[in-house]
Amino acid sequence: MAPNSELSDSDGALGSPGEEGLPVLPITWRPTRTxxxxxxxxxxxxxxxxxxxxxxxxxxxxxxxxxxxxxxxxxxxxxxxxxxxLARPKVVADRGGLTVVNMLRTHRLEWPQIVRVNLRPGDPWVLLDLDSGDSLAAMGIQPSNGAGTARQAVADLRSLVELYSYTGRGD
Structure with a gap:
């Protein structure tokens, strides 16, 4: 499926970035206070x-x-x-996937590789569960900017993962 096409969920609703509360791409998250x-x-x-x-x-x-x-x-x-x-971490989302820049390494992920976005109470940053069974720290999204800001970033990232991870195979 083309990454810039609109998707229809089970309710028949259409969605694309910038519409219906989805963030406009590309979007970058950084821990600005840090x-x-x-x-x-x-x-x-x-x-x-x-x-x-x-x-x-x-x-x-x-x-x-x-x-x-x-x-x-x-x-x-x-x-x-x-x-x-320590100021290097960021997370950049675009139509092709997610770029996770941590302190020493940069990871490029395609949307279908991301299974779940986690930010539990007490976590220092977001953890991404990957289809390989691994977890990847996304240090660019941290509660240090404020709990509300982190929750909004996680909600935005989850909606993008849901939108772009659709494969058309029924999974």
């Missing part, structure tokens, strides 16, 4: 370590050599880079 905090801490870390490296004494009774001061500033930049990995 990203703001991570960016702020990364800038603070790199800036403070750079400032300390610049203010370390280069002469006197206990001098810090230039390579040591550069290394001190570099540690701040490396720490900021590690923190920025």
């Amino acid at each position: 990203r703001v905090i991570v960016f702020a801490v990364a800038v603070l870390m790199a800036g403070s370590m750079g400032l300390v490296a610049a203010l370390l004494p280069s002469d006197g009774g206990a001098p810090w050599p230039l390579p040591d001061r550069i290394a001190f500033g570099g540690i701040g930049l490396a720490g900021a880079a590690v923190l920025l990995v």
